[in-house]
Amino acid sequence: MAVSVTPTRFTDGEKVDLWFKRNCVGVTGRECTPLEKGDFLTYLLSQ
């Protein structure tokens, strides 16, 4: 998941949106807020 391992991980915006929806709904039962998505991306960009 980390960008340092896979630089193209978050470069396809449509794919990122799709998987945020799938996984947020799958894990929390609802879509994530923009803040939550930003936190997640910030963390993975720093790894």
Added chain:
Amino acid sequence: MRAANLLILTLTLVLWGTSVQADGKERVTPVTDPATLKRCADCHMVYPAEFLPERSWRALLEKLENHFGDDASVPEAERRQILAYLTANAGDRSGSKQLKGLSAGVTPLRITELPRWVREHEKEVSAAVWALPSVKSRSNCPACHVNAHLGDFSERALRVPSS
């Protein structure tokens, strides 16, 4: 000598022809539609369209938000394309023998619910094999059918793992 050679050649061709034919019975058309390949393969093997009847594909594609417990939603344009492809090539459209014994009033959501699938697997595959980490799920065709992605489900391309 010549006659014997000819006989052997003839027999070889006949036997070879028979095995190819027998093999052909367990061959299905692998998915070719780009959207179906891309979206379905995100999570699992891309099951051949003829493994389910049209009504089943409709039911599955109507509720991708809850696809066996997971959100598998795809953009609407692609969902329509996938639905069109799978229904046009569904097993009841092509008269596939994979649907043999399936009642018209039943809409299976799992390929593993098909009477023919059950008949082919339940006695032949032991509980120990189903429980192997490399198998794990009945939906994992390629665990044993090594050429499943090519639509080849023949015995010849069957490798049941032992551990």
